[in-house]
Amino acid sequence: MTRAGPVSLIGVLLLGVLCLPAGVSAQQRPAIADKIAKTYGFDSWDQVEAIRYTYNLEAGPVKLSRSWVWEPKTDQITYEGKDKAGNPVKITYSRSQLASQSAFVKEEVDPGFFNDQYTLLFPFHLVWDTGATVTDAGMHKLTLGKGSAEKVVVKYPSEGGYAPGDTWELHVGTDGRIQELVFHRGGPLKPSVVILTWAGHKKAGPLLFSTDKRGTADGKPAHVFFSNVAVKLVGSSTWMEAQ
Template sequence: MAKLRRLTPIGFLVFGVLVVASTSSAQTRSPIAEQIAKAYGLDSYGQVEAIRYTFNIRGAISVTRSWVWEPKTGQISFEGVDKDGKPVKVTFVQSKVTADSPIAKDKIDWLFVNDNYWAFLPFHIYWDSSGANVQDMGIQKLPLGNGSAKLVTVKYPNGGYTPGDT
């Protein structure tokens, strides 16, 4: 009986530590991030087989990059130009890109991350919100013009392609 009395408090202590450790290490998504993503169709995202889009920049420098992204397989097709202006067409699987592969060296993967992030910002805010700091700052005055809108900030931790981006 004495052994049972000693094991019970120790057992509860171990159980309590495990519960606290598991709940404190489990990151939760921001409610505002989920609200934004759902407004843009998050609930239907699982049905997407492929997305084709073109990223255009027009101004002093003009850039056009076309992508076909298959989210379920991770396959990405790129059509654009290299740093010398020569046409490039390449297909790769993002999870298989290594630091010494031409896809990484030519920064094609980096371009995909950039273009994909901006094309699908509402989803990335949700997908990344367990690692990024996403905050609902409430209604704020617009920086230009009249009116107000809800301000949501997203700050990324150090690491990755663009550490500390806000």
Template sequence: MTKASRVPVIGILLIGVIGPSARVSAQQRPVIADQIAKTYGLDSWDQVEAIRYTFNVDWPALRLKTSRSWVWEPKTDRVSYDGKDKDGNPVKVTYSRSQLASQSAVVKNEIDPAFNNDQYNLLFAFHIVWDTSATVQDAGKQKLPLGKGSAEKVEMNYPSEGGYTPADAWTLYVGNDGRVRELEIHRVNAPPSVYLTTFANYKKAGPLLIALDRPGSGDGKPLSIHFTKVAVKLAGSNTWLDAQ
């Protein structure tokens, strides 16, 4: 069994460094990459002291239906988790990702990979700028694979080595407003091999723009991801700003 298969999660991609310090120079990516990230609030990311959310996935074909709740403090990379382990036992834990080596096997092999998966799905528009290993290309206007009309096609390809799922290809279809309308993922080493979804129910949590609902399909079977209880806490404040 591979390490990735221990956790029933979607879209696991381990990132060397999460956050602004991992940005590549603007000359190495197309202009639209920065436009997308800014649309979702990247310029205000430094104001975010903490972000909380619950990741919910429903994939009937695999009898997979689960929820995981998180609080992430990006400046310190401190994570709090409330959910279950792979055996269905309730787990509540807080840990520092800089000290992951000293954590239990459950945290290292189950919870932290799940955090990477869920955080990536929530904030993936920022990873277009943050992820140094991926190549990003603007493929111009293309027909939407699911809906009617066309949108700007942006291709994001990961290298064949490194991370949990090497060689993944992420294709974003972006509207004139800079918002992602649809997403297509082709994966090599983890299910689903093809994931198609639309982005719906956009809300603002403080300065961040988030699509709460991602209805779609995995390998041709219905698969839905949605986020609940999304909120951010800004630097200098103790108030949570709910997505609305």
């Protein structure tokens, strides 16, 4: 993947390790990690047939919008956005056959999917990601807002993944909802520090999503937001819109 491409500019804001590993045992993570995941609907994940969403980014001159449908049980992904030439494109692929896909899918689309999916579903990665170390750091003052919240630090290993050494600091309310995120990149790519609110909570079926995130990337304004969010449950043909 070229570092000047759209994923590197955006990949940005929040790209973590490029895998969906099996869950860590509950004994290896603090109770707050499970509380956060459950708050966002983790216990109902097995009911989900598909998730639909559009990832939008506004950060200085960078403006991006790309849409996804993810079917987690088969790991089939549908991407709607632009190709390298800026032309509209729609691509459906299976991650089990990623090696046979075009360079554009392997180097741009699939990394983009993980970036956007991590940003939308990070509460679930507290349970899914085996390589990360999750620590309950106690009560701390909010970085952007007023008051205090429980600080949960998620540290990725220094080797492996797309951006080794990344650290996510979550500020969590008593209701288990994330209020703010402070992201520290482990490598030399920019931005080095991203600070975002975790707002615009909406529910689609049994899942809860934060759809609006505002703050800064290396001190400059950044806005990440999700639109067209919906969930389809197993055995149903109906999309349940986030509201």
